[in-house]
Amino acid sequence: SDLSFILGTRPEIIKLSPVIRACQQRDVPFSLIHTGQHYSDELDSVFFEQLELPAPEYNLSVGSGSQGKQTGEMIVEIESVLEEEQPDVVLVQGDTNSVLAGTIAATKIEGIEVGHVEAGLRSFDREMPEEINRRLADHSADYLFPPTETSRQQLLSEGLPDDWITVTGNTIVDAVMQNAEIAHEQSCVLSELGVEEEFGLLTAHRAENVDNRDRFISLLEGVAKAAREQELPVVYPIHPRAKKRIAEFDIDVPEAIRIMEPQDFLDFLVLEDEATIVFTDSGGVQEETCILQTPCVTLRDNTERPETVEVDANRIVGVEPDDIAEGTREMITVESEWENPFGDGTSAEQILDALEYDRE
Ligand code: UD1
Ligand code: UDP
Incomplete structure (x- = not known):
C-alpha cells in the first residue's frame, strides 16, 4: 500500500477516521496497523463500527504493560509488519506510546517516510509520558501536520525545517462535523x-x-x-x-x-x-x-x-x-461565542494534499 496508518487507542481511531475516509474517497491504497494498545470493546471496536472504518489488516495485540515493555514490543512488531508492507508513508496521530513506537520503527526503515498528525503540541511538562512521545515523534518525522499556527511556531523554534511543516487544522474538527448531526x-x-x-x-x-x-x-x-x-x-x-x-x-x-x-x-x-x-x-x-x-x-x-x-x-x-x-x-457565565481555533473541518483533505495524493 502507499500509506499505512498506525493506531492503537481511542483518540487515534477517532482522529484518524477522517483521514482514512479521505483515502477511501481518493482511492489511495492504504493499510491499518493496530498496535492493540487499547483492546476493550468500549475503547476500540465500538469506534471502528460507529465510524464505519475497515477492520485493520494487522492487529499486533500488544496490550497493556509498563512504558518500556509496551513501547518496545510495539516497535518490534511494527517493524516486521512494515518490512512486509513497505508503504511509502506511515501516518501516526497524537502522543501515545503507539505513536512513539510507530515513528521509531518506521523512520529507521529505508524508503519509508513518517507523517505526524497533530504535531507541535507542547505541555512543557516532561513528567508526562505524552510530552516525551510527542517531542520524539516530531523530531523523527518527515512530514509535520500541526493543527494551528501556534504549534507550527513551536516546531520552528525547535529547529525543524519550515518545508516539512503544513498547518492543517485538527482532524477532530472533521470528525465532529462528520458526526455531530x-x-x-x-x-x-x-x-x-x-x-x-x-x-x-x-x-x-x-x-x-x-x-x-x-x-x-x-x-x-x-x-x-x-x-x-x-x-x-x-x-x-x-x-x-x-x-x-x-x-x-x-x-x-x-x-x-x-x-x-x-x-x-x-x-x-x-x-x-x-x-x-x-x-x-x-x-x-x-x-x-x-x-x-x-x-x-x-x-x-x-x-x-x-x-x-x-x-x-x-x-x-x-x-x-x-x-x-x-x-x-x-x-x-462565559458567553459561548468564541471562535474555533482548530480549523474548518478539511484537515484530512489538507493532509492528503500535502502528501500529494491527488483528488479524484
Ligand atoms: C493512553 C495514552 C494516553 C491517552 C489514552 C487515551 C500513553 C502513554 N497514554 O492512556 O495519552 O490519553 O490512552 O484513552 O500512550 N485498559 C483496559 N482496556 C484497554 C486498554 C487499557 O482495561 O483496552 C486498562 C489497563 O488496566 C491498562 C490501563 O487501562 O493498564 C492503561 O492503559 P494504557 O494503554 O497503558 O494507557 P491509557 O491510560 O489508556
Ligand atoms: N470519548 C468517547 N467516549 C467517552 C470518552 C471520550 O467517545 O466515554 C472520545 C472523545 O469524544 C474524544 C476522545 O474519546 O474524541 C478522547 O479520548 P481520551 O480522552 O481517551 O484521550 P486524549 O484525548 O486525552 O488523549
Whole structure:
C-alpha cells in the first residue's frame, strides 16, 4: 500500500477516521496497523463500527504493560509488519506510546517516510509520558501536520525545517462535523441517562491524576464541590485506568458524581454538546468542547492546547477543590461565542494534499 496508518487507542481511531475516509474517497491504497494498545470493546471496536472504518489488516495485540515493555514490543512488531508492507508513508496521530513506537520503527526503515498528525503540541511538562512521545515523534518525522499556527511556531523554534511543516487544522474538527448531526439524530443518551436538564460531564483518566491517590481524591472532591454549588448532577463515563485506580485505592466517589461505562462516540458527542459544563483532563475533550461551544474546566496544571484558553473556551484549574469551584463559576457565565481555533473541518483533505495524493 502507499500509506499505512498506525493506531492503537481511542483518540487515534477517532482522529484518524477522517483521514482514512479521505483515502477511501481518493482511492489511495492504504493499510491499518493496530498496535492493540487499547483492546476493550468500549475503547476500540465500538469506534471502528460507529465510524464505519475497515477492520485493520494487522492487529499486533500488544496490550497493556509498563512504558518500556509496551513501547518496545510495539516497535518490534511494527517493524516486521512494515518490512512486509513497505508503504511509502506511515501516518501516526497524537502522543501515545503507539505513536512513539510507530515513528521509531518506521523512520529507521529505508524508503519509508513518517507523517505526524497533530504535531507541535507542547505541555512543557516532561513528567508526562505524552510530552516525551510527542517531542520524539516530531523530531523523527518527515512530514509535520500541526493543527494551528501556534504549534507550527513551536516546531520552528525547535529547529525543524519550515518545508516539512503544513498547518492543517485538527482532524477532530472533521470528525465532529462528520458526526455531530448523526449523533443528535441517532443518540438516546440523554433520556437513557435521565439527564435532560442541566448537567455536568466529567472525564478523568490521565496517569498523573488518577495514579496518585491524593490527587485523584482532590479532583473528585473539587468536581463534587463545583457540582453542589451549581446544583448540577455530574456524569462520569470512566476510563478503565481510572476505574481500576478507584478500586485499588478504595476511593469513595462523592455522591454528586455518577460513574458509568465509557460512552461510544455519538453518545459522547451529544453529552459534550448538551452539557452545561465539562470537567476533563483529556486532550481531545478540551478540543471538542471548544468546537461545540461548551465551556470546559481542565483538571490539570498545564495544557498543550493553549488555543482553547486564548479563545476563552477553557480554564486550566488543576485539582484543588477551591480552584475547580472557582473556575466553574467563571466558565459557567462565559458567553459561548468564541471562535474555533482548530480549523474548518478539511484537515484530512489538507493532509492528503500535502502528501500529494491527488483528488479524484
Ligand atoms: C493512553 C495514552 C494516553 C491517552 C489514552 C487515551 C500513553 C502513554 N497514554 O492512556 O495519552 O490519553 O490512552 O484513552 O500512550 N485498559 C483496559 N482496556 C484497554 C486498554 C487499557 O482495561 O483496552 C486498562 C489497563 O488496566 C491498562 C490501563 O487501562 O493498564 C492503561 O492503559 P494504557 O494503554 O497503558 O494507557 P491509557 O491510560 O489508556
Ligand atoms: N470519548 C468517547 N467516549 C467517552 C470518552 C471520550 O467517545 O466515554 C472520545 C472523545 O469524544 C474524544 C476522545 O474519546 O474524541 C478522547 O479520548 P481520551 O480522552 O481517551 O484521550 P486524549 O484525548 O486525552 O488523549
